[in-house]
Amino acid sequence: MDTRNARDGYVAGTARKPTMQAVVFDEYGGADVLRLAQLPLPSPARGEVRVRVRAAGVQPADCATRTGWFARRGIGHSPFPRQLGNEFAGVVEAVGKGVAELAAGDEVLGWTRANAYAETVVVPAEQLVRKPLMMSWAVAGALSASGQTAHAAVQALDIAPGDTVLVHGAAGGVGTIAVQLARLRGARVIGTASRDNHDYLRSLGAEPVLYGTGLAERVRQLAPHGVQAALDASGRGALDASIALGIAPSRIGTLVDVEDVERLGVNAQRSRERLQALVALHEAGRLRVHVRDIYPLANAAAAHRDVENGHGRGKVVLMIYTPFGHAS
Structure with missing residues (x-):
């Protein structure tokens, strides 16, 4: 009998496709609509990288998406269940064909489109930069989207x-x-x-x-x-x-x-070069990223309530503590 358990992708010795945990919602509403779900483990295509997520930033835009604020204005609606999260940091788990600059085990941060509240995420390699050794996971997870938006705004103005x-x-x-x-x-x-x-x-x-x-x-x-x-x-x-x-x-x-x-409006065009510039400023001690609260992935609803309070400073971050190299 195979002794691996359901977290390793097997049930009673019968193989099944590996899965991961992710936060989803099935309807627009308050923070309580958020729930954990098992989703198929994504595989990187050519030019893509799969990252085991360690931290994901929570933004006001995530809360607005969850409430249907954007959808009511004809922006960004997609079928349910839906995911959230646009910035993350983690460890490279697998690379697709054509990716030479990154390998399994590399620590990275980057951005994505509404799927970072998850144990893993797949993104194009050009949406990732290397995480400096002395940058904490929480800071790395909080920098990519908010930082690039601010950088683009200051540049545009x-x-x-x-x-x-x-x-x-x-x-x-x-x-x-x-x-x-x-x-x-x-x-x-x-x-x-x-x-x-x-x-x-x-x-x-x-x-x-x-x-x-x-x-x-x-x-x-x-x-x-x-x-x-x-x-x-x-x-x-x-x-x-x-x-x-x-x-x-x-x-x-x-x-x-x-x-x-x-x-x-500010056109917050994101790029590897823009993110790398922000990382360099932080590494040089010239840019602070304040993380005020950290929540586990299962407490995404509490993280959203924290952000919606509207008076907090800096960022709120979800931390994902699953072991590297294991699908749910």
Whole structure:
């Protein structure tokens, strides 16, 4: 009798296709719609890599997808059950034909499209970079998507030395990175956040301001000579305040306001080069990635509630603790 158990892909000595655990949802709704499911273990095609996931970042966009916010606006609906997660880090488990730069056992981080909350993920090799030895798994899992979005935004807004930049939602995952990247370009940064996060923003080199009614006037008091650019990573009337400050529309970007995304949206084009630049900054000690909470994969619902609270700083991460080399 074969002694391997069901986690190794066998039941009562009868072979079956190996599977993995992943978080899925079968309908739009609150965090409780998330559940663990057994899905077929994916195999890498030519040019692809299968990664055993160690950490996956949780983003506000994941929560919006789960609630059907995007689907109600005609964006990104696909059949149920659906998966979530756009950024991850892990260990290469298998490579497809034509992949020469990576091999089994390599530690990597990268990005994907709505399937990172899982024990394994398959992506094109060009969506991966090597994880530095001293970068923690949690940080690596939290960097790829949020970091590239922030990097693209700062680039698109043409932030330059001497600019005063307003970052709405500056304490969040994207905002935290955007503040630092703008500062590295020599800009002065004013960041909106709840009062509890003001000291945190100061530690990043930003000048904090409370969001909400009267925001434009509070910013004018801090920057009487004007603000040159603004990035909206929070909503909450941020675009109206930015326009009221007289910022040129070409230098206002939004990541959250679908109604204005065609006019003011940031095209967060991801690339291996962009991610590698962010990794290099972190490795050099010039870019901080703050992870405020870590949850196991089975507690994805709790992680979503944490993110939806809306006042936390930095990132929330799912950690996957399954042994390397074993399918469920």
